[in-house]
Amino acid sequence: MKAAVVYEPGNADALKYVDVPTPKVKPGWSLVKIKGFGITHSEIFTRQGKSPSVKFPRILGIECVGVIAETTDQNRLPVGQKVVSMNGEMGRDFDGSYAEYALLPNEQIEPIESSLSWAELAAVPETYNTAYRGMLQLKLNNARTLLVRGGTSGVGIAALKLAKALNPKLLVYGTSRHENSEQEILDLGYDGFIHDQENHLDTTQDFDRIFDLVGAATTIDSLNHLEVEGIVSVTGDMGGIWALNDFDPVTAIPNDRYMTSFASYKLYSKYLNQLFKLIEEKHIDVRPVKTFPLSQIADAHRYLESQKKPGKVVVLPEE
Numbered sequence: 001m002k003a004a005v006v007y008e009p010g011n012a013d014a015l016k017y018v019d020v021p022t023p024k025v026k027p028g029w030s031l032v033k034i035k036g037f038g039i040t041h042s043e044i045f046t047r048q049g050k051s052p053s054v055k056f057p058r059i060l061g062i063e064c065v066g067v068i069a070e071t072t073d074q075n076r077l078p079v080g081q082k083v084v085s086m087n088g089e090m091g092r093d094f095d096g097s098y099a100e101y102a103l104l105p106n107e108q109i110e111p112i113e114s115s116l117s118w119a120e121l122a123a124v125p126e127t128y129n130t131a132y133r134g135m136l137q138l139k140l141n142n143a144r145t146l147l148v149r150g151g152t153s154g155v156g157i158a159a160l161k162l163a164k165a166l167n168p169k170l171l172v173y174g175t176s177r178h179e180n181s182e183q184e185i186l187d188l189g190y191d192g193f194i195h196d197q198e199n200h201l202d203t204t205q206d207f208d209r210i211f212d213l214v215g216a217a218t219t220i221d222s223l224n225h226l227e228v229e230g231i232v233s234v235t236g237d238m239g240g241i242w243a244l245n246d247f248d249p250v251t252a253i254p255n256d257r258y259m260t261s262f263a264s265y266k267l268y269s270k271y272l273n274q275l276f277k278l279i280e281e282k283h284i285d286v287r288p289v290k291t292f293p294l295s296q297i298a299d300a301h302r303y304l305e306s307q308k309k310p311g312k313v314v315v316l317p318e319e
């Protein structure tokens, strides 16, 4: 089969499009024919050698959509079944989705029913799942306003679309670090723009809910922009700061405000199927901003690294 293998960490050219043996099924694992996958920043970090636990050579790719090609679970995963897989140690401890086929643990393969195109399906897994779980945590039914901190990010845009589908009356605001991004934010479908100025919201407005994708760099500021009974979900780390030093919850969390977080370590089938149903029922536009064939995976990484246009970048092996 064709695959993109990283033999040595490096820049995008470290992704070598080569022939490798198609993996053979083993007990508890099934072979998935890859129909598409989104690429993620975590894969760029891994390619650069910044994931210490990942040993090379490795086929990267932490998510995919496809069909079962060979199975060890005839009941749940029959040959031809449409499936999604993501997370676990895929593309890290064992070879991932940057290939025509991937051998994956059965418990990490989820059968799905969907009439979306492969390009649309491939744009969903990690990005929309993270946003969806965040929106569920934020209990949007009782909310009037939501701020997406990191409004132009892929997860942020997914959150906007899901939030509007879950509560059409919700007013959703989006942030950007760039003062002149108001039009871009409004064009994405947000109801308002807030400038995130060096990790401080340039507003006196408070919000019922905040989905904070910038992370530890802005957590305290987000807490201080919550209405009473407000909730912040800190679910990203774009600010490049990973921990809150000297965090005193008693003084840092204002009275009657709540903080939560989501990390997508494993695949939860219940939520994934709910998510696909919601996308279809509400006709949520999940089309990727750009697609590449597998042979141009290095260009796909370069595009993501220099991305000017917000949205999901997807690779379609058969394109």
Ligand SMILES: NC(=O)c1ccc[n+]([C@@H]2O[C@H](COP(=O)([O-])OP(=O)(O)OC[C@H]3O[C@@H](n4cnc5c(N)ncnc54)[C@H](OP(=O)(O)O)[C@@H]3O)[C@@H](O)[C@H]2O)c1
Pocket (backbone or CB within 6 Å): 040, 041, 126, 127, 130, 150, 151, 152, 153, 154, 155, 156, 175, 176, 177, 178, 181, 196, 213, 214, 235, 236, 237, 238, 239, 240, 262, 263, 264, 265, 310, 311
């Ligand atoms: N918890 C989980 O399980 C999980 C899963 C997936 C992703 N995530 C997290 O979700 C976040 C978004 O991921 P993504 O792939 O959607 O990102 P993305 O699409 O690459 O986001 C790019 C945008 O992020 C904004 N940004 C970049 N650096 C920033 C900074 N220092 N402060 C504020 N904004 C910054 C920029 O917007 P402006 O230039 O307009 O400011 C940029 O347009 C990441 O932190 C990622 O780690 C978490």
